[in-house]
Amino acid sequence: MRAVSRAVALLKAFTSDRPRLTLTELAQIAELDKGTARRLLHTLSEAGLIHFDGVTQHYMLDVGIFEMASAVQVGRDLREIASPILVDVTSQTSTAAFLWVSQEGSALCLDRIRAPMLQIDATWFSVGALAPLNCGAGPRIVLAFAPDEVREQGLSGELPRRTPFSETSAVELRKFAGRIREQGWELAVDDFFVGLAALGVPIFDSEGRFVAALSITSLTADIVEGGKPRHLNVLKHAANSIGARLRAR
Numbered sequence: 001m002r003a004v005s006r007a008v009a010l011l012k013a014f015t016s017d018r019p020r021l022t023l024t025e026l027a028q029i030a031e032l033d034k035g036t037a038r039r040l041l042h043t044l045s046e047a048g049l050i051h052f053d054g055v056t057q058h059y060m061l062d063v064g065i066f067e068m069a070s071a072v073q074v075g076r077d078l079r080e081i082a083s084p085i086l087v088d089v090t091s092q093t094s095t096a097a098f099l100w101v102s103q104e105g106s107a108l109c110l111d112r113i114r115a116p117m118l119q120i121d122a123t124w125f126s127v128g129a130l131a132p133l134n135c136g137a138g139p140r141i142v143l144a145f146a147p148d149e150v151r152e153q154g155l156s157g158e159l160p161r162r163t164p165f166s167e168t169s170a171v172e173l174r175k176f177a178g179r180i181r182e183q184g185w186e187l188a189v190d191d192f193f194v195g196l197a198a199l200g201v202p203i204f205d206s207e208g209r210f211v212a213a214l215s216i217t218s219l220t221a222d223i224v225e226g227g228k229p230r231h232l233n234v235l236k237h238a239a240n241s242i243g244a245r246l247r248a249r
Contacts, residue, residue, distance in 0.1 A: 006036065007043070009029075009030035010041060010044065010050075011049065013026050015129070015130065020058040020059070020060045021059055022058055023038060023041070026041065048062050048063065048064030078099070078110065078212060078246070079099065079111045081242055082110075082111060082212070082214070085242055086098075086214075088238065089216060089234060090114070092231070092234050093234055094116050095216040095231070096113065096217045097112070097113045097214070098215045098216070098217065099214060100131075100212060101211075102142050102146045102150050103130060104130075105133070105153030105156070105157075106130040106131060106132060106154060107131045107133060107139035108130055109127055109138075110212065111127060112126065115217075115218060132154065132160055134154075134160070135160070135162055135166050135188070136191070136198050136215070137186045137215045138198065138200045138214070139213070140180060140186045140200065141180065141201065142154075142213050143155075143176070144176070144177040144181050144186070145181065145210035155174070162191065163190055163192065164194075165191045167191065184236075185199065185201045185232060185235070187223070187229045196217060196218065196219060197218070197222075197223035198216065198217040199223050199229045199230075199232065199235060201213070201214055201232075201236055201239045202214075203246075204243050205243060205246050212242075214242070216231060
């Protein structure tokens with residue numbers, strides 16, 4: 001069991017922000033000595049889960065991960081329901097659309113539809129990526145509407161300051177969460193990448209329970225007009241449509 005937990009720690013060391021890691025980096029992140037890390041990485045490589053680039057001396061996840069991911073059932077129904085609606089949102093707004101769910105005190109990107117203008121696409125949020133709850137409209141919707149224990153888990157650790165406008169105070173973020181719940185949407189400007197903005201709304205099931213967050217991202221001028229969010233009605237209609245389809249099943 002100890003070897004399994006160590007192997008899992010090595011696999012979880014890879015994220016969308018750090019897809020390529022050295023042996024030293026992996027050992028540090030997984031809190032292992034280099035010898036143990038090297039042996040486990042060799043085993044994972046033989047299983048097709050880890051690839052080692054001998055030229056750069058970096059490890060990365062291998063294609064075997066895709067085979068495992070294809071069998072994941074959690075969130076599949078929600079994604080299948082929401083995906084065509086996200087496509088419609090992107091078509092109407094010319095922005096990148098995202099679907100977020102709560103995952104271990106973070107926001108998990110369950111689906112993403114690329115913006116028509118690829119040069120402003122938020123490529124750092126790929127499907128399966130985890131985002132902290134302090135930056136971005138979608139993650140902050142999760143912060144506001146997820147259960148209290150999820151919120152506190154997300155605020156318990158060190159929060160990244162991606163730009164000078166990123167909020168990292170847990171006290172202030174709790175206040176943000178209350179304001180977001182009251183207004184029913186969130187507008188985030190410059191807090192993840194200066195020059196970009198995001199707008200998010202919650203999705204509820206038939207029992208009124210929070211299910212996911214729907215958000216769009218683009219250049220600030222595409223999201224904000226006269227200090228107010230653009231496309232808010234589009235997002236609310238899309239969120240209601242997803243909720244209705246969840247109820248119909």
